[in-house]
Amino acid sequence: MEQVLKIEDLRTHFFTGEGVARAVDGVSVSVGKNRTLGLVGESGCGKSVTALSILRLIPSPPGKIVDGKITLSGKDILSLPEVEMRDIRGKLASMIFQEPMTSLNPVFTIGTQIIEAVRIHTDMGKAEAREIATEYLSKVGIPAPAESMSQYPHQLSGGMKQRVMIAMALCLKPALLIADEPTTALDVTIQAGILRLIKDLQAETGTAVLLITHDLGIIAEMADEVAVMYAGKVVESGPCNSIFSSFVHPYTEGLFKSLPSRTERRRKLYTISGTVPSALRFPPGCRFHTRCPLAIEKCKSEEPPLVDVDSGHRCACWVRAGGSA
Amino acid sequence: MAESHLQIAIKRIKRDRLAVSGFCVICLFAFIAFLDSIPSPRRDVGGVQWTRTVLDALFQKEVEISYSPPMTMTGILNRTEFQLKSRHLLGTNNLGEDVLYNALKGVRTAFIIGIVPSVIAAFFAIILGLLAGYYGGWVDDIIQYIYQVLSSIPGILLLIAMLMVMERGLWQLCFALGVTSWVGLCRLIRGEALKVKSMEYIEAARALGASDLRLLFRHILPNVMYLVIIEITLDFSSLVMSEAVLTYIGIGVEPGTGSWGRMIMMADRELANSIWWNLTGASVFLFALVLAFNLFADALRDALDPRLREG
Numbered sequence: 001m002e003q004v005l006k007i008e009d010l011r012t013h014f015f016t017g018e019g020v021a022r023a024v025d026g027v028s029v030s031v032g033k034n035r036t037l038g039l040v041g042e043s044g045c046g047k048s049v050t051a052l053s054i055l056r057l058i059p060s061p062p063g064k065i066v067d068g069k070i071t072l073s074g075k076d077i078l079s080l081p082e083v084e085m086r087d088i089r090g091k092l093a094s095m096i097f098q099e100p101m102t103s104l105n106p107v108f109t110i111g112t113q114i115i116e117a118v119r120i121h122t123d124m125g126k127a128e129a130r131e132i133a134t135e136y137l138s139k140v141g142i143p144a145p146a147e148s149m150s151q152y153p154h155q156l157s158g159g160m161k162q163r164v165m166i167a168m169a170l171c172l173k174p175a176l177l178i179a180d181e182p183t184t185a186l187d188v189t190i191q192a193g194i195l196r197l198i199k200d201l202q203a204e205t206g207t208a209v210l211l212i213t214h215d216l217g218i219i220a221e222m223a224d225e226v227a228v229m230y231a232g233k234v235v236e237s238g239p240c241n242s243i244f245s246s247f248v249h250p251y252t253e254g255l256f257k258s259l260p261s262r263t264e265r266r267r268k269l270y271t272i273s274g275t276v277p278s279a280l281r282f283p284p285g286c287r288f289h290t291r292c293p294l295a296i297e298k299c300k301s302e303e304p305p306l307v308d309v310d311s312g313h314r315c316a317c318w319v320r321a322g323g324s325a
Numbered sequence: 326m327a328e329s330h331l332q333i334a335i336k337r338i339k340r341d342r343l344a345v346s347g348f349c350v351i352c353l354f355a356f357i358a359f360l361d362s363i364p365s366p367r368r369d370v371g372g373v374q375w376t377r378t379v380l381d382a383l384f385q386k387e388v389e390i391s392y393s394p395p396m397t398m399t400g401i402l403n404r405t406e407f408q409l410k411s412r413h414l415l416g417t418n419n420l421g422e423d424v425l426y427n428a429l430k431g432v433r434t435a436f437i438i439g440i441v442p443s444v445i446a447a448f449f450a451i452i453l454g455l456l457a458g459y460y461g462g463w464v465d466d467i468i469q470y471i472y473q474v475l476s477s478i479p480g481i482l483l484l485i486a487m488l489m490v491m492e493r494g495l496w497q498l499c500f501a502l503g504v505t506s507w508v509g510l511c512r513l514i515r516g517e518a519l520k521v522k523s524m525e526y527i528e529a530a531r532a533l534g535a536s537d538l539r540l541l542f543r544h545i546l547p548n549v550m551y552l553v554i555i556e557i558t559l560d561f562s563s564l565v566m567s568e569a570v571l572t573y574i575g576i577g578v579e580p581g582t583g584s585w586g587r588m589i590m591m592a593d594r595e596l597a598n599s600i601w602w603n604l605t606g607a608s609v610f611l612f613a614l615v616l617a618f619n620l621f622a623d624a625l626r627d628a629l630d631p632r633l634r635e636g
């Protein structure tokens with residue numbers, strides 16, 4: 001299948017006063033046309049940094065992509081000059097952010113902002129851009145789109161703002177949509193609507209979606225493939241069904257066990273003990289061994305490779321995925 | 326329906342009666358300044374073309390007896406056909422010039438001094454403040470160094486030195502005041518730009534492919550503009566008063582330009598002889614304009630500053 005986005009061995013490090021923070025350290029994932037990849041993991045495991053690396057929006061200094069290759073629609077992103085990169089952002093790949101409340105500029109009407117998004121990349125006239133903007137506002141389910149064009153962000157609710165952000169992100173039919181926790185800041189009742197909207201628009205435009213979240217429920221609903229990240233690395237990846245039916249990595253297991261259960265009402269919620277280690281001081285060997293209930297001696301010294309456990313299902317664990325590789 | 330921040334701000338100001346009356350007074354003064362800026366088409370009797378403004382044509386009186394008290398009838402020519410011209414409502418000064426006329430001539434100067442330096446300062450402050458806040462790093466270091474050096478030199482000393490080099494004059498004074506007064510605003514804008522640039526909407530705009538220049542001037546600048554507007558209106562009164570002070574110590578506008586500072590300077594020798602109208606004329610005008618501007622600027626700041634905004 002044609003891969004829209006292919007990340008190979010991406011390493012994004014932050015050079016801080018206290019040392020090098022290896023926020024993303026050897027991540028390889030890919031997304032095909034019309035497919036959705038869910039990137040799951042706890043806070044601080046490098047999901048967002050991976051996303052920002054794709055658009056080369058890592059604040060630099062201190063951040064730097066030190067190694068790896070990112071191919072987006074056949075273009076080698078990391079070797080492009082900044083000027084061409086600007087053309088790609090918003091046109092070939094666009095992004096929706098976690099905080100819809102602050103993602104729109106408060107001093108402009110939403111119409112102005114969508115029209116600007118269109119006109120940055122095309123040589124359309126104002127009237128033409130306005131038409132596209134109105135069209136997309138109605139597509140994302142904004143009531144009375146023509147009138148809403150003259151509204152200011154503070155007059156919209158969070159869900160509406162996120163819809164506007166989606167309209168802005170999709171109005172140029174990008175090949176890749178990066179959604180960084182698109183529903184985390186929204187009410188649960190709004191979440192489903194937003195997710196459905198993303199899915200519908202994806203079906204319509206064939207956009208590849210990279211969905212970043214920590215919510216396994218969202219992944220189950222949206223994703224075709226899943227990559228579970230821990231401490232800057234992908235520890236398990238594969239087709240959504242395969243992961244949900246037979247997860248292998250103890251970290252993935254921990255994530256699933258931490259979900260509240262509908263059947264056992266009084267059960268205390270499971271937690272994975274400890275926190276994600278600081279990116280400045282990752283433990284040697286398997287990075288999860290400090291919190292892993294199954295850890296053996298080998299885990300403390302040697303890093304497990306990603307190996308196939310099933311067709312397309314890969315996992316990096318000495319205990320569960322064997323040490324054959 | 327949809328209201329812009331500006332419309333909301335105007336609505337807020339309208340609710341404040343003091344601010345509205347302040348605004349009316351400012352408009353009245355601005356009208357006088359305007360009259361003093363358009364040239365009068367009338368030719369003089371002698372056939373010589375004078376550069377006179379409409380204000381001059383309306384109010385200028387013949388030179389008369391020095392130090393006539395207020396309400397004196399015009400003496401030498403004793404014209405009665407035009408009531409306004411037939412009396413010296415505020416008396417005359419040491420040269421026999423009408424005090425009211427001089428005070429009115431000071432309005433235009435006050436407006437120029439109150440606005441032009443602020444605009445010059447705002448220009449420097451916006452460019453340097455935005456660059457420093459947005460780029461950070463060595464750009465920030467250099468700009469901070471420049472304004473720290475500048476602000477460590479006593480302002481009045483710098484002003485005197487600049488005016489010595491450029492010669493005295495209204496526009497030179499504006500330039501000197503502008504160049505010496507941008508530091509405060511620059512600091513404010515730098516801080517605000519630093520805050521705004523890390524907002525998600527800036528990152529979102531960048532993710533949509535906006536260039537640095539577009540981000541700076543289209544996305545960040547409108548978000549810090551309220552600071553500039555507030556600063557310009559708040560500075561107005563202090564600039565007008567500083568003109569009076571600078572002229573008083575002899576480095577203000579050159580003779581011949583209407584100036585309340587000059588009138589006050591003259592008055593310090595006249596008061597002993599109980600000639601109070603020169604000082605009173607200038608002070609009342611100065612006081613009225615500054616008070617009106619302060620009332621208005623206060624309301625404007627309340628209306629524009631997001632930190633003071635309720636709800």
